[in-house]
Amino acid sequence: xxxxAQEAIIMVExxxxxxxxxxxxxxxxxxxxxxxxxFGVAHVLNIAHGEFIMLxxxxxxxxxxxxxxxxxxxxxxxxxxxxxxxxxxxxxxFTRLRTSSPSPAAFxxxxxxxxxxxxxxxxxxxxxxxxxxxxxxxxxxxxxNLGGAVFAANRLLTLGFAxxxxxxxxxxxxxxxxxxxxxxxxxxPAAAGLMGVNINxxxxxxxxxGALMAGFGGTLISISYxxxxxxxxxxxxxxxxxxxxxxxxxxxxxxxxxxxxxLVGSIVTYIEPGLSLVAYYxxxxxxxxVRPTGILGK
Amino acid sequence: xxxSRFTSKRSVLSGSAILIIFFLLATFPLxxxxxxxxxxxSIFMYIIITVSWTMFSGPTGYISxxxxxxxxxxxxxxxxxxxxxxxxxxxxxxxxxxxCLALLVGALxxxxxxxxxxxxxxxxxxxxxxxxxxxxxxxxxxxxxxVPTVDNTTVYYLMVIIFAILMLTAYFIKHSKFGLALxxxxxxxxxxxxxxxxxxxxxxxxxAISAFFMGxxxxxxxxxxxxxxxxxxxxxxxxxMPVLMxxxxxxxxxxxxxxxxxxxxxxxxxxxxxxxxxxMLIFGIIMxxxxxxxxxxxxxxxxxxxxxxxxxxxxxx
Numbered sequence: 001x002x003x004x005a006q007e008a009i010i011m012v013e014x015x016x017x018x019x020x021x022x023x024x025x026x027x028x029x030x031x032x033x034x035x036x037x038x039f040g041v042a043h044v045l046n047i048a049h050g051e052f053i054m055l056x057x058x059x060x061x062x063x064x065x066x067x068x069x070x071x072x073x074x075x076x077x078x079x080x081x082x083x084x085x086x087x088x089x090x091x092x093x094f095t096r097l098r099t100s101s102p103s104p105a106a107f108x109x110x111x112x113x114x115x116x117x118x119x120x121x122x123x124x125x126x127x128x129x130x131x132x133x134x135x136x137x138x139x140x141x142x143x144x145n146l147g148g149a150v151f152a153a154n155r156l157l158t159l160g161f162a163x164x165x166x167x168x169x170x171x172x173x174x175x176x177x178x179x180x181x182x183x184x185x186x187x188x189p190a191a192a193g194l195m196g197v198n199i200n201x202x203x204x205x206x207x208x209x210g211a212l213m214a215g216f217g218g219t220l221i222s223i224s225y226x227x228x229x230x231x232x233x234x235x236x237x238x239x240x241x242x243x244x245x246x247x248x249x250x251x252x253x254x255x256x257x258x259x260x261x262x263l264v265g266s267i268v269t270y271i272e273p274g275l276s277l278v279a280y281y282x283x284x285x286x287x288x289x290v291r292p293t294g295i296l297g298k
Numbered sequence: 299x300x301x302s303r304f305t306s307k308r309s310v311l312s313g314s315a316i317l318i319i320f321f322l323l324a325t326f327p328l329x330x331x332x333x334x335x336x337x338x339x340s341i342f343m344y345i346i347i348t349v350s351w352t353m354f355s356g357p358t359g360y361i362s363x364x365x366x367x368x369x370x371x372x373x374x375x376x377x378x379x380x381x382x383x384x385x386x387x388x389x390x391x392x393x394x395x396x397x398c399l400a401l402l403v404g405a406l407x408x409x410x411x412x413x414x415x416x417x418x419x420x421x422x423x424x425x426x427x428x429x430x431x432x433x434x435x436x437x438x439x440x441x442x443x444x445v446p447t448v449d450n451t452t453v454y455y456l457m458v459i460i461f462a463i464l465m466l467t468a469y470f471i472k473h474s475k476f477g478l479a480l481x482x483x484x485x486x487x488x489x490x491x492x493x494x495x496x497x498x499x500x501x502x503x504x505x506a507i508s509a510f511f512m513g514x515x516x517x518x519x520x521x522x523x524x525x526x527x528x529x530x531x532x533x534x535x536x537x538x539m540p541v542l543m544x545x546x547x548x549x550x551x552x553x554x555x556x557x558x559x560x561x562x563x564x565x566x567x568x569x570x571x572x573x574x575x576x577x578m579l580i581f582g583i584i585m586x587x588x589x590x591x592x593x594x595x596x597x598x599x600x601x602x603x604x605x606x607x608x609x610x611x612x613x614x615x
Contacts, residue, residue, distance in 0.1 A: 045413050096590060105412055109361055112416065113545065114589045116538055120582030122463040124575045132575075233534075237424065240417055281425035288418050289406060 016268050023155045025262020026162035027217060032211025032242035033166060033233055040249025041186040041206040043108055044094055047115040049239055051122035052082050056218020056225040058126060059101040061135050063121025071139055071223050075161070079215045084212025088206035089118070098203075119232065123277045124227040136226040158220040165216055166255050169209075173251065182206055186249060241284040248296030257295065323458050327451045335454050336568055342558040343519050343544060346464055349552070350511040351540040354504045355507050356549040357480040364403070364419035364535040367426050368396040368509040370532035372516025374430070377443040377526055385448060389456065389517045396513025397506045404502035413432060420537065427532035434528065442527035445520045456518045464511045468552055473505070517558035546588045548595020557596060588614070 031053060038046045046052075056078040063069040063077065095112055101107035140154040173179035184192035185202045193199040217235070221227065238261070243249075246257030261280065268279040287294065327335050347365050372392035399608075407418045434441045471477050479500055482490040491497045499523050503541050520526055538561070540555075547558020569577035592599050 030314045039413075045416075091591070093586070100593075108413055109359070109416075110589055112413070113541065113588050115591065116542070117582045117585030120578050120585065124579040124582065125442075128579070142580075198561075237420075244417065274436055277428045278425065278432055281421050281428065284421050285418060285425065288410060288414055292410065292414055 010090050013053055017048065018263065019151060020269075021263035021266030022259060023151065023159050023262070024265055026159035027258075028220060028238055028242050029255045029258025030162040030165060030220070031217040032239045032246065032258045033169065033251055034210040034217065035236075035239040036210075036243045036246070036249060036251055036254040037182075037206050037213070038210035039243065040251070041092065041182060042094070042113040042203045042210070044090075044103065044207060045108060046113065046207075046210065047112060048118040048122060048232070049210070050234065051119050051126075051212055052086065052214035052232075052234050053218040054126060054227070054229060055085075056215035057231070058083035058130055058135070058218075058229070060112055060219040060222045061137060061227060062130070062138070068282040071219060072157075074162075075216060075219050075238055078219050079212050082215030082218075083208045083212040087204050087208035090207035091200070094207065095200055095204070112260050122290070123211050123232060130229060131235055132229060134226050134228045137222075139223050152224065154224045161216075161220055164236035165213070168185035169213070169218055170251065170255075171220065176207070178202075238280065241280050243294075244284060244287055245294055250294065253294055260295075309476055320462065324455075324555075327454055332450065335450050337564070339450065339457055339519075340567065341560050341563040342454075343515055344539060344563045345556050346379075346457070346515040347512055347536065348540040348543040348547075348559040349464055349468055351507040351517075351553045352544045352549050353471060354480075354501075355541075356506040356544065356555075357472075357477065358501060358504070359484040359588055360501070361416050361541065362419045363416055363541070364400075364422050365507075365512050365540050366532050366534055366536040367423045368400060368512035369516035369519075369536050370423075370426060371396045371399055372513035372518075373520040373526055373531040374443075375513070376411040376517040376520035376529075377445045380446040380508065380521070384412075385452075385456070385518075385521070389460075389514050392517025393510040393514035396516070397510040400506040400509030401502060405498075405504040413419065423532055423534055423537055427528050427534075430528040430532070442525055443448075445523060447524050448521040453518060453522055457515070460511060460514050460518065464517075465552070467507065467511075471507075472552060476504070490538055516593070517573055542585050542588070544595075546584065546592070546595055548592075548597035548599075550594055551597050554595050554597040561596075564605045 031049065033050045034052075037044060038044050038049070059078045059081060060071050060074040063074050064071055069077070080179065093114060097110050097114060098107050101110055140152070140157060142153045143150050144153050144156055173182060181197045181202050182205070184195065184197055185199060185206070189199055189203070192202070221235075242257040242261050243254050245261060246253030246255070261283075262284065264279060265276045268276045316428040326338065347369060351362065354360070372389075372395070375392035375395050376388050379391060383391070403419075403422060407415060409420055426578055431441070471480070479490065479495045482493070482495060483497055483501065487497060516531070520531075523530065540559075543562050544555040544557070546562065547556065548554035565580075566577060569580070588595070594601075
């Protein structure tokens with residue numbers, strides 16, 4: 001009898017860890033898919049990715065607290081705003097860098113450094129507009145019982161949306177003509193250009209879609225977590241770790257990597273709360289040394 | 299035209315200019331107000347980090363985001379040994395610990411190319427930061443440490459000495475066959491390896507030498523702060539700043555990064571107390587503009603202008 005009761009407690013605890021990991025992992029997956037698209041196809045290692053997330057989160061917060069617009073409606077507002085910013089940035093800044101850089105490797109280096117500049121610009125504009133304080137709001141914070149483990153409804157909603165967005169985007173890449181053009185550009189931009197793909201347009205769209213994912217991610221993050229203008233870098237770093245884990249440029253890999261990293265974080269947090277970030281970095285550095293192509297990379 | 303006489307005359311001129319600059323720097327605290335000395339100390343801190351960053355990353359093209367890690371290791375050495383050993387020994391050990399860490403990291407990672415190397419070096423800073431933070435909270439139970447303070451004039455002279463040694467080292471590396479080999483790695487690594495350059499050893503040693511100076515600067519600067527914690531010591535901004543300063547100044551010449559670092563530190567001192575967010579905003583804008591329009595930095599831009607004004611075919615360097 002005692003054995004069975006203990007077993008049940010352990011089962012609930014394991015369920016607790018797994019679900020908490022998946023809830024976190026869903027967001028990681030979404031933002032990593034965005035970064036993966038920007039790096040894998042457009043070859044911009046967007047260090048300012050987290051700033052786009054922050055923008056999404058703050059616009060959602062602002063719309064909800066000022067105008068009372070539901071955060072789920074904001075998904076349809078924030079995403080396009082951030083998409084346009086990303087698209088325009090690529091058409092102007094990064095296209096210029098791409099044509100003036102002597103080699104693809106030089107473009108990767110230069111565009112990354114330009115992103116550092118963007119990081120400081122976006123972050124400080126946000127501070128000037130919204131102030132440097134931590135913000136937050138309460139939305140759907142009702143508890144939900146999942147087989148003994150209790151979670152807030154907003155987090156489950158976040159995971160649900162992250163998965164839906166991920167799947168829709170995957171179908172878009174796999175089934176549509178534009179998706180095919182994007183995949184072609186990822187494999188060989190020069191050859192894709194020769195086959196009639198408007199390469200500047202496709203790369204800019206990719207960068208924009210990456211920003212779109214960040215915007216969606218930001219909205220979903222603002223539903224369940226506190227936000228502040230300096231939150232970006234942490235999410236950028238996590239997205240970086242995930243895309244290395246999943247294999248640079250592999251979109252399904254990034255999605256799986258995100259869920260996996262969420263699980264790892266949840267397990268480490270259970271064992272030793274302070275060490276989850278340290279564990280992320282250890283995994284990251286070991287991966288870079290042992291298998292830089294990641295779990296699904298070639 | 300006798301080119302050798304021309305160059306020797308030039309080198310005598312620049313040599314005496316350098317001597318005069320160092321004489322001015324050495325006597326500076328005797329006749330200037332205390333605040334200027336403090337400002338010069340921070341300028342020297344950034345100059346040392348930027349020049350040593352450029353020493354490795356300039357010719358090879360490997361963008362290292364590890365300066366904050368090496369600097370932080372120096373700071374922590376100072377905090378741990380400051381009460382036990384005399385300051386020069388602490389600075390030397392701080393540099394050596396960074397040197398050894400860089401040797402280890404370099405040997406492990408310098409086979410990573412391009413963006414992987416950037417990510418790894420940045421990961422190193424964050425890993426050390428969060429690990430030490432966790433260690434202090436959970437194992438020692440206290441966050442932060444006290445560092446024995448030293449008066450400003452001493453710190454100033456120490457920074458000048460480190461700067462002088464760094465410039466000599468950078469000059470000799472740049473003008474020796476090692477500098478040439480480093481340059482060849484940056485241009486075409488496979489070709490360099492095939493012409494007999496021991497690519498890995500050369501990269502690792504240069505990386506470690508540059509880390510030595512960052513560590514030494516960290517150990518010296520720690521005495522100015524009296525109290526340090528992991529977030530001060532391993533501030534990621536210290537990894538980004540040297541990259542920006544070197545690009546802004548121009549990496550083609552040894553004095554390019556010095557000019558970049560001096561301008562930005564002065565700008566920081568001037569703006570950060572009054573308009574901190576505007577300062578960071580301007581910082582970002584300058585960074586983007588510098589990358590877009592000034593591929594050879596301020597020095598390259600001035601040379602191009604000079605070329606246009608004087609009408610000579612080759613810019614005078």
